[in-house]
Amino acid sequence: MKSDPKLPFASHSADLSADVSPDLSPDVEEMTGTRKSAVASAMPVRTAPSIGRVWLRRIGVLFFVFLCATLGVMMMIIPWRPEWSDNPLLSNFPTFRAFVASGFARGLATGLGVLNVWIGFWEAIQYREEE
Numbered sequence: 001m002k003s004d005p006k007l008p009f010a011s012h013s014a015d016l017s018a019d020v021s022p023d024l025s026p027d028v029e030e031m032t033g034t035r036k037s038a039v040a041s042a043m044p045v046r047t048a049p050s051i052g053r054v055w056l057r058r059i060g061v062l063f064f065v066f067l068c069a070t071l072g073v074m075m076m077i078i079p080w081r082p083e084w085s086d087n088p089l090l091s092n093f094p095t096f097r098a099f100v101a102s103g104f105a106r107g108l109a110t111g112l113g114v115l116n117v118w119i120g121f122w123e124a125i126q127y128r129e130e131e
Contacts, residue, residue, distance in 0.1 A: 054129065061127050068120025075113025079106035 078084055085101035099105055 061123060065120045065124045068116050068123070072113045072115070072117030072120065075116060076110050077113075079109040 084106070085097065087097075087100075090097040090100060
């Protein structure tokens with residue numbers, strides 16, 4: 001039995017054996033091409049995606065890239081502003097406030113921002129139209 005990487009997987013072994021006539025030997029199948037045509041006829045037909053679906057995917061990718069870039073830039077800038085550590089929400093927790101004001105926490109937030117920008121632009125670069 002030869003496998004073709006372009007053919008889809010059969011969900012059951014019975015599906016594959018039902019497509020091949022049992023009375024033909026493998027040599028006869030190769031010469032007549034009976035097996036190939038039976039398996040090829042079982043392949044689903046691909047239809048082109050609709051225009052609406054293509055534009056919806058494009059807008060979704062654009063929104064994702066914009067969101068990642070915006071949040072990433074905000075995460076790179078905000079930790080280094082005074083509002084980051086002089087936050088009224090942190091006034092009741094002096095230990096946590098000292099940790100948030102440390103360079104480690106600021107650098108960690110900035111690194112996550114850089115990673116977020118990288119993910120957004122990577123998604124934009126890897127975007128391909130469906131064929």
